[in-house]
Amino acid sequence: MGAEGGPKVTSEGLGDYAGLAGRGMTSAIISKEVPPLCHPLGESNKMVIAPGLLSGSAAAQSGRISVGCKSPLTGGIKETNSGGQAAQVLGRLGYAAIVLEGKPPGKSLHKIIINKNGADIVADDSLKMLGNYALIDKMKDEFGDKVACISIGTAGEMKMASASVAFTDMEFRPTRHAGRGGAGAVMGSKGVKVIVIDDSGMKMRQPKDPEKFKAANKRFVQGLKKHAVTGEGLPAFGTNVLTSIINEAGALPTNNFSKGRFDGAAKISGEALAELESSRGGSPTHGCHRGCVIQCSGTFKKKNGEFLTKQPEYETIWAHGANCGIDDLDAIAQLDRLDDDYGIDTIEMGATIGVAMEAGIADFGDADAAIRLVNEVGTGTPLGRILGNGAEVTGKVFGIERVPTVKGQSMPAYDPRAVKGIGVTYATSPMGADHTAGYAVTANVLGVGGTVDPLKTEGQIELSRNLQIATAAIDATGYCLFIAFAILDQPDTFQDMLDVINSFSGLELTADDVTALGKQILDFELDFNRRAGFTPKQDRLPDYFKKEALSPHGVTFEVKDEELDQVFNW
Amino acid sequence: MAAPPEIIIHLNPSDSRLFYILLSKGFRMAFEPGCTIKDLLCRQLRIAETYVMERIQTLFLNGKAVDDIHHAIVSDGSTLALSAAMPGLAGAVFRSKSRYSAMRESISYSGPEKESFEGVGVIELKLFNLVANEIGDIFLDRGILTGGRDICNIFENHAVLLENPDNIIMVDGNQTNGPGLLSSGIDTQDVWLKIPMG
Numbered sequence: 001m002g003a004e005g006g007p008k009v010t011s012e013g014l015g016d017y018a019g020l021a022g023r024g025m026t027s028a029i030i031s032k033e034v035p036p037l038c039h040p041l042g043e044s045n046k047m048v049i050a051p052g053l054l055s056g057s058a059a060a061q062s063g064r065i066s067v068g069c070k071s072p073l074t075g076g077i078k079e080t081n082s083g084g085q086a087a088q089v090l091g092r093l094g095y096a097a098i099v100l101e102g103k104p105p106g107k108s109l110h111k112i113i114i115n116k117n118g119a120d121i122v123a124d125d126s127l128k129m130l131g132n133y134a135l136i137d138k139m140k141d142e143f144g145d146k147v148a149c150i151s152i153g154t155a156g157e158m159k160m161a162s163a164s165v166a167f168t169d170m171e172f173r174p175t176r177h178a179g180r181g182g183a184g185a186v187m188g189s190k191g192v193k194v195i196v197i198d199d200s201g202m203k204m205r206q207p208k209d210p211e212k213f214k215a216a217n218k219r220f221v222q223g224l225k226k227h228a229v230t231g232e233g234l235p236a237f238g239t240n241v242l243t244s245i246i247n248e249a250g251a252l253p254t255n256n257f258s259k260g261r262f263d264g265a266a267k268i269s270g271e272a273l274a275e276l277e278s279s280r281g282g283s284p285t286h287g288c289h290r291g292c293v294i295q296c297s298g299t300f301k302k303k304n305g306e307f308l309t310k311q312p313e314y315e316t317i318w319a320h321g322a323n324c325g326i327d328d329l330d331a332i333a334q335l336d337r338l339d340d341d342y343g344i345d346t347i348e349m350g351a352t353i354g355v356a357m358e359a360g361i362a363d364f365g366d367a368d369a370a371i372r373l374v375n376e377v378g379t380g381t382p383l384g385r386i387l388g389n390g391a392e393v394t395g396k397v398f399g400i401e402r403v404p405t406v407k408g409q410s411m412p413a414y415d416p417r418a419v420k421g422i423g424v425t426y427a428t429s430p431m432g433a434d435h436t437a438g439y440a441v442t443a444n445v446l447g448v449g450g451t452v453d454p455l456k457t458e459g460q461i462e463l464s465r466n467l468q469i470a471t472a473a474i475d476a477t478g479y480c481l482f483i484a485f486a487i488l489d490q491p492d493t494f495q496d497m498l499d500v501i502n503s504f505s506g507l508e509l510t511a512d513d514v515t516a517l518g519k520q521i522l523d524f525e526l527d528f529n530r531r532a533g534f535t536p537k538q539d540r541l542p543d544y545f546k547k548e549a550l551s552p553h554g555v556t557f558e559v560k561d562e563e564l565d566q567v568f569n570w
Numbered sequence: 571m572a573a574p575p576e577i578i579i580h581l582n583p584s585d586s587r588l589f590y591i592l593l594s595k596g597f598r599m600a601f602e603p604g605c606t607i608k609d610l611l612c613r614q615l616r617i618a619e620t621y622v623m624e625r626i627q628t629l630f631l632n633g634k635a636v637d638d639i640h641h642a643i644v645s646d647g648s649t650l651a652l653s654a655a656m657p658g659l660a661g662a663v664f665r666s667k668s669r670y671s672a673m674r675e676s677i678s679y680s681g682p683e684k685e686s687f688e689g690v691g692v693i694e695l696k697l698f699n700l701v702a703n704e705i706g707d708i709f710l711d712r713g714i715l716t717g718g719r720d721i722c723n724i725f726e727n728h729a730v731l732l733e734n735p736d737n738i739i740m741v742d743g744n745q746t747n748g749p750g751l752l753s754s755g756i757d758t759q760d761v762w763l764k765i766p767m768g
Contacts, residue, residue: 228625228627228700229654229655229656229661230657233654233656233700234657236699237699239657241698242661244594244651244653244696245630245651245656245664245698248633248651248696248698249635249664249677250677266594266595269698270699271594271699272591275587275588414660418674418676419660419673419677420673420674420675421672421673422660435658435659460675463673467659482657484658484659485657485658553634553677555677558676
């Protein structure tokens with residue numbers, strides 16, 4: 001973007017990056033090509049957008065896309081991923097990655113158009129300070145709605161550390177986000193407002209062994225559909241099916257992580273949300289990309305029947321709900337819409353407002369105030385610029401100790417005192433506090449490296465390690481992480497997944513290869529963070545989690561520092 | 571103390587789902603305390619054993635995740651929450667007999683909180699997600715003790731209940747309608763609610 005004479009497009013072969021995709025591609029490039037001590041908003045940082053290994057093919061559930069950079073929020077390496085249509089479209093165009101480099105000298109904004117003829121970079125200041133919804137409407141007028149768009153909202157333009165990167169869904173709405181870590185700010189620092197990807201004239205990517213691929217894909221889909229989680233629970237209730245469970249467990253962070261149960265949980269539960277959506281003509285069953293058979297998303301309509309936003313995910317229901325003491329689904333849906341429109345990480349925003357409420361900027365439970373604060377972020381008021389840079393900055397400005405972050409990134413919707421194993425992942429993941437970093441699992445992977453004794457604390461370390469390895473590998477394939485439960489329970493379904501990958505790519509991956517891939521990706525990330533100055537001291541939860549007991553169970557985070565330092569001991 | 575009012579509602583079977591929110595919020599029933607969860611569910615509540623073993627994958631007893639329903643003991647005043655299998659890491663962690671149970675070991679059920687169990691007790695049951703959808707009607711048919719205010723909220727938010735003249739609503743044996751139910755004074759007390767199946 002900073003080439004002499006104006007932004008320039010170049011196209012390169014894969015070279016050393018052959019065989020990598022998704023998180024494997026983004027972490028390899030960032031680790032090898034970005035100076036770890038560079039400023040995240042400077043010319044030396046890069047933003048890598050990479051679809052998965054199978055994206056653009058007929059493989060079910062393969063529509064995830066990864067975004068990598070040095071994070072303005074954590075200062076370390078970042079991979080954040082999203083659903084939506086972009087992975088499939090970019091895959092069909094035959095690109096393994098888009099890499100934004102350099103920094104334009106002026107303040108112009110650009111749109112990048114990629115189609116079968118190549119790529120063009122066009123200055124377009126008429127897009128300045130448009131929210132994602134208005135921006136996408138403009139793109140629809142110019143390009144139609146069969147393209148896919150990758151964009152930033154006003155938060156990204158203002159380079160806020162909580163800025164997300166938005167991806168259009170099947171209805172051409174900017175509802176899917178690579179939210180974590182401020183990748184949207186990096187895109188903004190490169191002067192790129194939107195990337196329009198058009199696969200007109202391109203065909204689906206073809207597998208190396210079509211017969212085997214078709215059979216394995218069919219079996220894989222059957223495995224997903226017959227499982228109670230992927231075939232019934234998620235389609236019926238979406239991810240918010242978790243609110244009732246996590247609340248019952250006393251692990252639902254409430255009022256800025258001060259309690260583990262929220263009195264209003266039933267009003268914002270998955271059960272309540274599904275019922276409300278259905279009664280208004282929305283749907284709790286909807287896919288975020290073509291090829292999705294789990295259909296965990298949905299549509300939320302206002303009381304008058306107009307579309308408002310996608311079905312809020314569990315993390316949004318928690319962040320803008322329980323964590324802020326808000327039990328009004330309409331208010332939470334409005335906050336979800338604003339997050340999407342301004343392009344803000346919903347988790348970071350909800351955690352930040354929780355800290356702001358603790359600081360007395362608003363009262364816990366005041367939904368109108370929460371909406372006002374998010375509008376301040378999106379419009380860039382002085383207070384908005386503080387909040388838009390995340391919970392840690394907000395906590396510093398207002399003198400708050402109780403800030404739930406690791407490596408500068410806010411914790412998601414599981415209190416680590418109640419679920420210590422998740423706390424281990426929060427502490428040690430190279431991404432900062434992240435629940436999806438140790439999220440996926442395979443029965444075979446967990447068999448590798450020996451058995452785990454559930455009575456010992458070491459069990460938590462082993463589990464976190466293995467889960468982080470498996471997740472890194474799954475993130476490289478482009479598969480949606482929600483396949484995890486089906487492949488855990490049904491070894492055949494895990495094998496079917498491997499068969500799909502192998503028959504498509506011509507590889508002969510085994511479960512051990514999956515482990516090796518996951519470790520390789522983590523090695524890239526850990527190495528980058530070390531060179532960026534991270535030490536084991538950053539692999540810790542905030543001190544108050546060790547001292548402040550969480551109700552209702554009265555638990556603290558007791559995993560020792562020495563044990564945390566063993567997570568990546570291969 | 572006066573017995574709670576009894577509300578019986580005969581309605582379109584497909585509308586019973588509007589009351590499932592009461593099941594997930596929690597309702598009370600009488601039971602024989604000192605039993606195992608298995609005994610409670612299969613013998614006392616008469617839920618089919620295959621359903622219990624295959625569909626109810628996540629259980630909490632007084633907020634603690636349960637791994638062994640054959641040995642977990644239910645005391646008077648307990649809260650038992652039942653759920654189908656849940657997604658993601660959290661779902662895997664909280665699942666009964668999970669290999670990831672170590673990750674939540676400090677909030678796992680480890681033994682009864684009381685030693686003596688006599689007579690008849692009261693349990694609060696919570697049915698979540700698919701479990702509410704699949705066996706909720708059985709409990710509504712038998713009758714549940716729940717908050718009158720919560721029933722009023724359901725009627726206020728659903729015109730199909732409030733205004734449908736075909737619904738038959740009985741309050742302590744006296745027939746009324748939707749608006750009549752709302753003004754009957756149940757909003758300040760607990761009530762016995764029955765929604766007969768069929």
